[in-house]
């Protein structure tokens with residue numbers, strides 16, 4: 620008589636075979652899925668990128684001409700921006716998050732082209748006091764949006780007087796700078812500067828390195844006012860040269876210690892929220 624074991628069929632190899640085919644099936648499914656995802660991505664980049672180039676069935680984005688020109692410009696220039704590598708990181712981090720955005724910069728320098736490139740597809744506007752210098756910079760950057768403006772209200776030597784003026788009630792009121800009664804509010808910028816909601820503002824001008832030259836007091840105050848006057852959201856405001864008395868004192872006073880975020884070397888970063896609408900009751904400095 621045969622034992623029970625001898626009669627029973629061994630299913631083990633069959634089960635292993637089934638698992639093997641299932642594995643092959645899943646592998647194929649995975650490759651079909653990822654290739655259709657790739658095709659979708661390529662189709663998307665085809666739609667959104669212009670100019671583009673094709674190689675066979677694949678599509679690649681081309682480097683925009685403005686970026687290409689910028690790279691060549693910096694690669695062949697015998698100067699570098701004044702801000703150090705570490706100082707630049709602080710703004711770069713914010714632009715990585717917010718760009719493309721509305722970026723307003725007080726002061727034109729060797730860094731201007733870099734800021735425009737980093738805010739690719741955004742709007743970058745420069746305000747410059749020195750007409751000749753502005754024309755010089757524009758030669759390398761024909762598409763740049765820059766305006767000549769005068770900061771002739773207070774010199775660096777009048778900074779203490781300006782600080783006292785900033786304590787008056789008129790200077791605590793949040794409004795469009797053109798309507799402000801505060802003497803620190805700059806009113807002579809082109810209208811588009813006031814009509815735009817700026818996401819990022821960099822105060823790196825006017826020069827302000829001598830007592831008889833215009834200082835950055837009004838630029839800092841006005842940057843803070845425009846940030847508070849946004850309908851909603853936040854503005855990242857940067858002030859460079861905070862090793863100087865004016866930049867240090869005015870940024871902490873009018874952009875507020877409570878809105879301070881970070882500083883590295885000579886640059887300081889504030890994040891200023893809207894003080895309008897439901898936030899109208901916010902004190903000028905919390």
Ligand SMILES: C[S@@+](CC[C@H](N)C(=O)[O-])C[C@H]1O[C@@H](n2cnc3c(N)ncnc32)[C@H](O)[C@@H]1O
Nearest residue numbers: 700701702726727728729730749752823824826
């Ligand atoms: C402190 S600088 C800003 C420099 C900028 N961060 C850079 O990296 O080049 C601000 C002001 O200095 C003046 N300035 C800067 N470089 C200049 C140059 N090469 N020639 C004339 N004026 C210049 C401009 O009036 C500008 O608004």
